[in-house]
Amino acid sequence: MSSTATFTFADLFAGVGGFHAALHAAGGTWAFASEIDRAAAAVYDHNWLRPLREAAAELPAGVDRFAVSGDIVELTDPSVAVPHADVLAGGFPCQPFSKSGFQRGMDETRGTLFWNIARILAEPAVRPSVVLLENVRNLAGPRHRDTTFRTIVRTLRELGYRTADAPAVFSPHLLPRELGGRPQVRERVFILAHHVGTDVSMDPSTRDDPIVSTRGLAFDWSKERWDLAADLPLQLDAEVPDKYSLESAELKMIQTWDSLLTEVAASLEPGERLPGFPIWYDAFKPVADAEDEIEAAALMGDPIPRWKQDFLRKNAAFYERHRGVIDRFAPILDSFPPSRRKFEWQAGEHRPLGDTIMHFRPSGIRAKRPDYVPALVAITQTSILGERRRLTPREAARLQGLPDWFEFSQSSPDTGVSVPQTDAASYKQMGNGVNVGAAYYVFREYVNRHRHEIPAHIVAAVDASPTNPDVRLARPVTR
Template sequence: MIDDTLGSMLLCQRGWAKLPAMVASVPAFRFVDLFAGIGGFHAALSAYGGECKYAVEIDPAAARVYERNWGYDPLGDITKHANDDTMAVPEHEILAAGFPCQPFSKSGAQRGMEETRGTLFWNIARIIEERRPKVVILENVRNLAGPRHLHEWQVIIETLKDLDYRVSETPAIFSPHLLPPERGGRPQVRERVFITATHNPNGIGDGLPVGPVAFSNKAIDGWEPKEEWHLEDLLDDSHNIPGCELTSAERLWIDAWNDFVEIMWERREGRRLPGFPIWANSWRDYRDPIPPGTPAWKTSHLRKNYEFYRAHKDVLDAWAEKWGVFTDAFPPSRRKLEWQAQDTPRLWDTVMHFRPSGIRAKRPTYLPALVAITQTSIVGPRERRLSPRETARLQGLPDWFDFGDQRPGATYKQMGNGVNVGAVWHILRAHVERDEEILKTTPEGRSILHAVLDAAPLSPDGILAAMKPTA
């Protein structure tokens, strides 16, 4: 249930049921949602009391899901909506964008507006230049802040500064697993870079120091992710969800390696499996010298596998024979186990991923990031893959969120491309706290301050749950 204090601040948008103690009112702020996907930014910003004035998404399937849930058809091309000749984006106070990162031309090393031309960031910058939103929040993969993209990072930061925005040169990296559930956190390691900026033409508190960002990659409120998360917090009870079943071949691979884990657990008297990848193929070559020129990392793994095989040759040979590990039933990538599940005694008690490099097993606490391709997590205790609904929960979307009749593969892709709602909620709150001195100087800024810091709870979950659309 939502606190009564939210009443006048939350917009009852068209098609949504009224919330308890809520009256329709002027929205706290207007926002635009660029590269909108299925609406992760929309979920957080509307829950803060904002009204979406414009959204754009080029993928038709994602746009259909967005319209189905938020009542706005975002299908379109930002390069046609925001350029030198056209500005179809209306006035707004907050601009949000989970934008694709493209390499910028380094000719001339201008690191300014012109250097971004021809990229999608240039279209974002054109909107900012024309509309001057009070707050900008951009999201991207962590690699944007890595050494390979240093030039792109500097261009983005310098462009925002040239447009009179207060922005940190230090990346703000955050993941939803660092937030406890009562702050909208989710058991998913999904590190993303957030660039947040406030329009600051008067230079109030300008010159952010280079150094750690207050809301960057650290757990909140003493939360201990490795100890306190468990996937049971979001899983459905059912073992049988259409489209999530394991194939007979997949069950064979898991059963075989589960047997291996149990054998080694008993043989090693309860000591955890080695941390290096177990390569069954290497056991067949254990007498051969390692070829010259083999990379150091591979040499190390091979030596450890040879030693492991020599110590347990009798049971390993019997195990491989029993399960047909060296037959066509086991592709090379399924003859390798990457054990990251610590003291878990059974493979079926872990979360697994069928990767090109092998089968990776982790404790059933939090998951690696959802990805927009294959490798959907297999939940051992459920003997199936994560369901589309469960992936939506991992991204912070409420259970009423509707994907229509689209195939599960499309939903997995959209979740892998999406932004986590709780992470956006937290980052925006931290940013507004940081730039409070600037925001309180204008009516629009004060409205954002009130909506984010005064009227909203610490988590968007209760608000979003109550936003279920009317029939």
């Protein structure tokens, strides 16, 4: 198959370009991007569009300029000002859908950003052949599955798009490294659809199963096989600037909890593990005192919620059992900020905290297994490698599948010189981003499954693409 086969793609809610990376690796050519956050748009432009401007003799048909457009709301209401592309991708924010009257179709999505996507799909002149959307796992959860998600599915079908009744739920840590996987637990909902016309899309016989799910994967891979240091890979500590090292106060908190948990673990019965519920210094009291607190609140007409009653009772029982150990650490724990007096163990069998991945969260310190990391989030909650340091922005970018030539910089409009941005902005962008390998995998699987209904040039481009997106992303994008 010719390596020059290609398709065009539009990148909505583009962030710094996770979908761009995935679709470029799949053989796509950029046609449009929209991103309201100026810092993210500048990084997108620096990495993806600046090389195209420098290399292009002329712009693609229908493209006025190589630039990131702004607010998608202004670009779709009252009229659509988005050019046609073969594939439309977007990690749209999940805003609450209006429930007033449960009107059908697009009217029900009004007031949400999915409505703006639907406006594009409804315009025959710009309508894409394939749609690739991503959202948080909760979109397929019990609160939203029968309302928000069902509305999206119905709207897509009413616009002539064939799509599954259930979403594709996927995480990069379920994908082997040779297929673009990464050691990051990042379950996300992917909604894929392709235009077939309403006669087919509304036919119940065309209802599909999700293209992929967290169960029943078509390859032999176990998440326990990840080696974070080798598979990410981690940067060598000697090469990491001191600013990513832990502060002395943070080290003291980790070392205190490590000593306490080590002594507690030594007193456990064979086969018994550290508690899975959060243990909280402020709730360490005798069981009788905890019961008195619960009873007093009820008598005052302000009963403690049932979940918190259970939490208080478990911590009281934990305290009574290990009181001899806990009381010795009490003076130190008492000096910690409230959010550091709570600890949550999610690392399996006991091990030193230096051999775990930790997060300093607003709700407390959490320890995880060391082979893969929790999902990156859009706040300063960077994963901590044992008692050493935080993950760097480069390592965060690797976790999202971005290549090492990707720069957290923007080009100066006056000089063209690269200007690095703050680490806080980079971490936020990675927490908001789509994982390249996961998006790449579900897109290629979808096109292959529906190749008889998808335009031949899109299928040809996907057929010509490597199984691992890293192969095509090894070098910066050029035309």
